[in-house]
Amino acid sequence: MGLPIPVIGFLxxxxxxxxxxxxxxxxxWAGYHKTSFEEDQKKxxxxxALWPLLFVASQNYRQGFRRALKD
Incomplete structure (x- = not known):
């Protein structure tokens, strides 16, 4: 019948x-030190701030993001 519109609207x-x-x-932010990204405050x-866009666009960023979130 199609997609349930209320569910999509909720998401x-x-x-x-x-x-x-x-x-x-x-x-x-809390796990940034676990990544291989440069320790520059502006970067x-x-x-x-741009994590959702970078997560979708960059495999390297996804790997770093996952490392930052690991306990």
């Missing part, structure tokens, strides 16, 4: 997306 809820972005940003802020 793209701005509040939910903001919470998911913030969770990922905090976890990445760290940019990589943290």
């Amino acid at each position: 793209f809820n701005p509040a939910l997306l903001t919470i998911a972005w913030a969770f990922g940003a905090v976890k990445f 760290r802020m940019a990589l943290t």
Whole structure:
């Protein structure tokens, strides 16, 4: 019959997306030292702020992001 529109609407809820972005940003920021990325404060802020876009676009970033989130 097609996709359930209420479910799709829930997934793209701005509040939910903001919470998911913030969770990922905090976890990445806290684990940044585990990555192979340069320890430059401006670069760290940019990589943290743009994490969803970079996660989708770059395999190298995905690997670093996963390393940052490991306990």
